[in-house]
Amino acid sequence: MLIKCKSKGSAVLVQLMGELDHHSAKEVKDQLELYLRDSNVKDLILDFEQLRFMDSSGIGVLIGRYNTLKKRNGQMAVVNVNKQVDKIMTISGLYRIIKKIS
């Protein structure tokens, strides 16, 4: 998994490039937590354009980061979600807490 981050004000935009499964989950979690370490960061936008695959291990990673941000009244959003990932997000109810920006 290749992860790139851009930061603007209190928001970070993170691009995930690759496949998010149980194998890559810890790496993605640790990297995202690193970006969120600064408590001034309130909002996390994940760009899924090059996320080719996600299974339920990804749900745990996203909920974990949501909980981090919720404590500081921040928000989370996803952009460029492909069909397969969208199905996982929908089934798990993640769109109730994470906004999809189109």
Place this chain on the structure above:
Amino acid sequence: MEIKNEMQVEFMALSQNEAFARVVVGAFATQLNPTLDELSDIKTAVSEAVTNAIVHGYENNGGQVIVSAKLYENKIEIEIKDKGKGIENVAAAREPFFTTIPGEERSGMGFTVMESFMDDVYIESALKEGTIVRLTKTIDHKAKGE
């Protein structure tokens, strides 16, 4: 129903083999000429079952995972088998958000995802013997008028 083709792979219960397993089954399933969405569904379900075998069956302590698949005229049947610790309560394991490892960001959605992406999910498990998950999906383009 007549079996048209059959395959089996066995690999170590390592997380880097999750991608390997879903790609292998995906490649095999293309013989039924599935749509890209159907192929994604199959790969996702296989990924969930193989992850369960590694994380829960063997608790990340090694062992072998056996994945086999059978192709019928318009259907694929996939079995994911481990000889790990087994599932204590299969009905509970199927419930959304059920996990035996809280606090590790496991979502507990594995079986829910398998059930949503496949036509049928059959689980056979015995404590200390292991688990077999059988996933079935019909790929019938004639029936869909394609």
